[in-house]
Amino acid sequence: MDIQLKKGALEICVLSMLREKDYYGYELVNELTKYISVSEATVYPILKRLKLNNYLENYLVESKCGPARKYYRITELGILRLKELTKEWKEFNKNIDLILKRGCKEGEKE
Amino acid sequence: MNAKKFLSDLDIALDINKVPEATRKEAVDEFKEHISLAIKSGKDENEVVASLGDPYEISKDYISIDEGLTNGEKVNPNSFLQFVKGAISNVMVILFNVIVSLFKIYFILISQFFILVMMFAGVAIFAGGIVSLLGLVFPSINKFILVGYNSGIVSRNIIMVCLGVCCPILGALISKYFLSVNKRFIRSVYRDIQKKKFLINRRIRAGKI
Numbered sequence: 001m002d003i004q005l006k007k008g009a010l011e012i013c014v015l016s017m018l019r020e021k022d023y024y025g026y027e028l029v030n031e032l033t034k035y036i037s038v039s040e041a042t043v044y045p046i047l048k049r050l051k052l053n054n055y056l057e058n059y060l061v062e063s064k065c066g067p068a069r070k071y072y073r074i075t076e077l078g079i080l081r082l083k084e085l086t087k088e089w090k091e092f093n094k095n096i097d098l099i100l101k102r103g104c105k106e107g108e109k110e
Numbered sequence: 111m112n113a114k115k116f117l118s119d120l121d122i123a124l125d126i127n128k129v130p131e132a133t134r135k136e137a138v139d140e141f142k143e144h145i146s147l148a149i150k151s152g153k154d155e156n157e158v159v160a161s162l163g164d165p166y167e168i169s170k171d172y173i174s175i176d177e178g179l180t181n182g183e184k185v186n187p188n189s190f191l192q193f194v195k196g197a198i199s200n201v202m203v204i205l206f207n208v209i210v211s212l213f214k215i216y217f218i219l220i221s222q223f224f225i226l227v228m229m230f231a232g233v234a235i236f237a238g239g240i241v242s243l244l245g246l247v248f249p250s251i252n253k254f255i256l257v258g259y260n261s262g263i264v265s266r267n268i269i270m271v272c273l274g275v276c277c278p279i280l281g282a283l284i285s286k287y288f289l290s291v292n293k294r295f296i297r298s299v300y301r302d303i304q305k306k307k308f309l310i311n312r313r314i315r316a317g318k319i
Contacts, residue, residue, distance in 0.1 A: 025140055025143060025144065026143060026144050026147040026148070029144065039161065039162060039163045040144065040161065040162060041141075041162040041163050041167075041168045041171075042168075042171060044137065044140050044141065044144075044168075045137075045168070045171035045172050045175060046171075047140075048133065048136065048137065048140075048172070048175055049175050052175060066146070066150075067143075069143075070140075070143075
């Protein structure tokens with residue numbers, strides 16, 4: 001799958017995961033790359049960008065071993081953004097499916 | 111590549127791509143944490159770093175992440191005018207850097223000069239004061255030193271001794287200031303060299319040189 005296509009989808013995935021629960025960076029990246037095969041390194045810039053857009057925020061939690069962990073939490077603005085993106089995504093998916101189905105029918109005829 | 115090399119390469123690559131310092135530091139910290147947690151979970155350091163990929167490619171994802179951020183490499187070879195503009199601005203930047211460097215070298219020289227002058231002045235004044243004080247106790251000494259020098263004023267001699275002590279201390283303080291400026295300059299030069307080395311290494315690996 002094309003890397004650019006995946007990167008576009010990652011934003012909505014990150015927001016959706018954080019809607020469910022709070023994650024710290026490493027945990028989120030690991031969980032996400034289980035489903036979508038991208039380099040772990042591509043997720044961190046997305047987290048940073050979402051944070052700069054105020055869709056996410058950080059808070060620190062003391063850890064038993066090692067330094068405090070930086071958790072990510074979705075903001076109100078982030079939830080709104082997620083809703084918007086989900087709607088767009090569904091619409092986009094529906095249209096792609098329609099186009100793909102047309103392609104299939106043509107293929108069957110030949 | 112080990113973690114240390116990866117993180118320093120990432121830091122330099124982000125710097126080359128003009129990512130603001132705050133974002134740069136945060137990104138490096140985040141990757142540092144990622145690597146250390148991955149190692150803790152039992153993975154091999156080199157494998158973890160290899161799975162993250164090329165630091166320069168990662169750094170590109172941070173370009174224009176902040177508002178008003180300029181792109182690292184903006185070259186439009188189609189427009190001759192733009193090429194000329196770019197060339198002129200590059201020459202200006204180089205000239206400016208040369209002038210600034212010269213100024214800073216001047217700074218280094220001044221600091222060395224200061225410490226020497228103050229040391230010598232200090233020793234001379236201190237010795238003068240001591241000898242004159244001795245001259246008060248043993249008037250015969252006066253015959254051997256400066257002819258016509260009146261060592262009779264005690265307060266002046268004491269002031270001379272004090273000045274003699276103060277001079278090198280003052281000199282050291284002043285040259286310390288110059289040296290700290292100098293240290294910052296050397297650090298920035300070192301950083302520039304690192305950046306150039308990084309870019310050259312990349313081009314060698316890509317087979318362009």
